[in-house]
Amino acid sequence: MTTAADKSSEQLSRWKTSLNLALTSEGLKALGLPAEALETFPTEFREGMSSRADILGDSDENAPERWEFGGTSGPASQDEIHLLLMLYGTTEAEVSSLADAQRSRLAEGGLRELAFQRTARIRDDKGGVVEHFGFRDGISQPRIEGFREAKHEAPDGVGAIKMGEFLLGYENEYAEVPDPPVAPAALDVEGVLAAQEHRPDWKELGRNGSYLVVRKLQQDVDGFHHFLEAHKSLAVGETDEHKKQWLAAKLMGRWPNGAPLRPGEDVPPHRSSGRGNGHDNNFGFNEKDQDGYGCPVASHVRRANPRDALPPNAQMSLQATRRHRILRRGITYSDESGKGMFFIAVNANIARQFEFLQQTWLNNGKFGGRYDERDPLMTHGAGRLTLPRQPLRRCVEGIERFVTMKGGGYFFLPSIRALDFLARLPY
Numbered sequence: 526m527t528t529a530a531d532k533s534s535e536q537l538s539r540w541k542t543s544l545n546l547a548l549t550s551e552g553l554k555a556l557g558l559p560a561e562a563l564e565t566f567p568t569e570f571r572e573g574m575s576s577r578a579d580i581l582g583d584s585d586e587n588a589p590e591r592w593e594f595g596g597t598s599g600p601a602s603q604d605e606i607h608l609l610l611m612l613y614g615t616t617e618a619e620v621s622s623l624a625d626a627q628r629s630r631l632a633e634g635g636l637r638e639l640a641f642q643r644t645a646r647i648r649d650d651k652g653g654v655v656e657h658f659g660f661r662d663g664i665s666q667p668r669i670e671g672f673r674e675a676k677h678e679a680p681d682g683v684g685a686i687k688m689g690e691f692l693l694g695y696e697n698e699y700a701e702v703p704d705p706p707v708a709p710a711a712l713d714v715e716g717v718l719a720a721q722e723h724r725p726d727w728k729e730l731g732r733n734g735s736y737l738v739v740r741k742l743q744q745d746v747d748g749f750h751h752f753l754e755a756h757k758s759l760a761v762g763e764t765d766e767h768k769k770q771w772l773a774a775k776l777m778g779r780w781p782n783g784a785p786l787r788p789g790e791d792v793p794p795h796r797s798s799g800r801g802n803g804h805d806n807n808f809g810f811n812e813k814d815q816d817g818y819g820c821p822v823a824s825h826v827r828r829a830n831p832r833d834a835l836p837p838n839a840q841m842s843l844q845a846t847r848r849h850r851i852l853r854r855g856i857t858y859s860d861e862s863g864k865g866m867f868f869i870a871v872n873a874n875i876a877r878q879f880e881f882l883q884q885t886w887l888n889n890g891k892f893g894g895r896y897d898e899r900d901p902l903m904t905h906g907a908g909r910l911t912l913p914r915q916p917l918r919r920c921v922e923g924i925e926r927f928v929t930m931k932g933g934g935y936f937f938l939p940s941i942r943a944l945d946f947l948a949r950l951p952y
């Protein structure tokens with residue numbers, strides 16, 4: 526396991542490979558965690574992603590019956606999956622040799638490999654990370670209070686978010702420290718877990734852990750480009766390429782080079798560096814773009830983080846949005862099954878963070894006062910996107926499906942102590 530515990534960030538950045546693991550509720554059970562302890566994990570985690578399909582809008586083509594893993598049937602169904610191994614390296618060869626080594630260890634330990642997904646970052650000509658539709662990605666991440674030195678932090682118009690939104694056992698954005706999942710103290714023979722203050726018979730299994738949301742999201746890149754071609758007459762720009770870029774940016778909510786969309790700007794501002802430079806994330810919508818003349822209200826990015834634009838006012842909006850942030854750690858993939866995003870989100874409360882985002886913001890037809898408009902890129906059958914414009918607004922119709930859900934799950938990311946405890950459980 527790769528741990529940051531006693532490594533400086535300089536040493537960490539020199540590491541070539543890293544390994545992490547996360548467990549499903551079935552996995553915890555298989556390791557011997559008793560039911561009374563499992564019950565202290567939140568419902569959505571215990572039920573698993575495929576059982577939450579109604580909430581997540583995973584129906585029709587996206588239904589769990591059709592997933593490659595984590596779905597309702599097949600050899601890699603939700604109930605069969607116990608753990609997720611995440612193997613990282615700087616080259617393909619490094620990852621392959623790490624995978625081979627892990628495979629033989631897994632086999633020795635009596636585990637079977639149910640699914641394997643190779644992923645790789647793709648970069649544009651300036652070295653910035655991009656996703657398959659051609660947009661710079663990984664720009665907007667929540668800043669976490671107490672996590673990094675302030676000098677490394679770029680302003681984002683939102684401010685630092687409480688640690689408890691991402692790690693269990695810390696204060697969250699409600700100024701509360703929710704009880705993390707616990708285990709009976711009697712099982713902690715070696716005394717590796719912290720005691721729970723108000724219940725001495727229990728130990729804190731969840732403290733310093735978190736939850737991972739994993740979704741394999743296939744992107745129809747050709748379909749996306751055909752759509753832009755077919756609808757470019759609605760767009761603004763001097764050439765066809767400019768028009769398609771403009772339209773793509775309005776659907777996503779940022780320019781492909783990562784720059785924010787601002788009212789009155791119909792061409793992307795020039796960007797010289799491959800990295801997000803802080804300025805790219807230091808904006809709100811309330812003051813200058815409440816109606817979405819720059820960044821459409823229903824676009825992906827504005828739905829995923831409405832920042833200061835929600836009613837009744839900017840301050841309350843920021844307070845609300847800070848309770849629904851996720852840490853995105855997705856990586857692109859491309860293989861014989863297609864191309865897409867291997868979406869990974871870290872959050873302390875799956876229902877209030879990831880699920881809320883998906884259900885109440887991305888898939889909600891009435892979001893931001895719209896009528897029957899959904900996330901134009903992420904939602905199946907989003908229908909249309911309204912682009913306010915003077916003298917007349919424009920309406921992009923016929924948005925079908927650019928992203929298809931192929932598999933996923935909810936995982937518990939244990940702390941090192943919790944792993945130690947779990948590894949010692951009698952089973």
Ligand code: HEM
Nearest residue numbers: 656660661662663664665742779826829830866882883928
């Ligand atoms: C194929 C799948 C997806 C693609 C290609 C994609 C692409 C992008 C891109 C290009 C950005 C802008 C860059 C940035 O701000 O870092 C972005 C931002 C974001 N996306 Fe996605 N996304 C996908 C799925 C999702 C899903 C499923 C969710 C949540 C349920 C999500 C949540 C977010 C959030 C929270 C932001 C940051 C918004 C902000 O803080 O301004 N994305 N996405």
